[in-house]
Amino acid sequence: MIRFEGVTKRFGKKVVLHQFDLEIPTGSTTAIIGFSGSGKSVALKHIAGLLTPDEGSVSVDGAVVHELDAAALRDLRSRIGYVFQFAALLDSLSVGDNIRLGFRRRDTGPEEIERKLRESLAVVDLTEAIDSFPADLSGGMRKRVGIARAIALDPDYILFDEPTTGLDPVTTATMDHMMLRVRRESGATCVIVSHDMKSVFGVADRIAMLHDGRIRQVGSVEEMRSSDDPVVRDFVAGRTEAFASPGTRGSVA
Ligand SMILES: Nc1ncnc2c1ncn2[C@@H]1O[C@H](COP(=O)(O)OP(=O)(O)OP(=O)(O)O)[C@@H](O)[C@H]1O
């Protein structure tokens, strides 16, 4: 279980998260939705200790992330697969080597690494691309390599940051299918950050909307769909202009 408790995060004078509370139960696929710039990526980064709260805490399975020493933080990160918003592959390495790199601090044997590499590429239907270089892949394929890299390491948690943003509808549908398959085959608890409602409705079993630094509403797909909160309703219906925070208006892709 991941738990945000009273998390406040500022950058200079800008308060991005303000007394933010959220529980992500083990075994769930929880989506965090919200306008561009609302702090979704910032929230996600706290889970892996890439950011530290100014107030409050984030805990994973009871351990407060910002209190972990270096070794414990490494250990936590090894249990988290992070699929970054921009695939973050190393261009000088092949697809296979990008994934092998994740094993460098582990004592996994070479045969086991090759087996996990092939398995994870098969889950995202990219077996053929093992020797390709990132520059030769489409955006959607690069995102799928990012997923393969995360799941190869058998994480307990997978954090997806905007897995479908910038993809065409067909590729988005493929990504949704991949996420469901990853979920089923890995058993990992998934957190998906997205402003793509169609994708979220197809993949998540819980949805939390982040607005003005805190959770506006959290509920099942049905509960969010039938919300009577105007902010949630408009976001869910794709009327994304009406309630955008100052400064984010019009920037929703
Ligand atoms: N390292 C940082 N330093 C300063 N400001 C930051 C930093 N990271 C994020 N911010 C600011 O925090 C706010 C929230 O950013 P964040 O990336 O979490 O938004 P988001 O909800 O993920 O948006 P998008 O949907 O566009 O990805 C933005 O105003 C951003 O400029």
Ligand SMILES: [Mg+2]
């Ligand atoms: Mg983001």
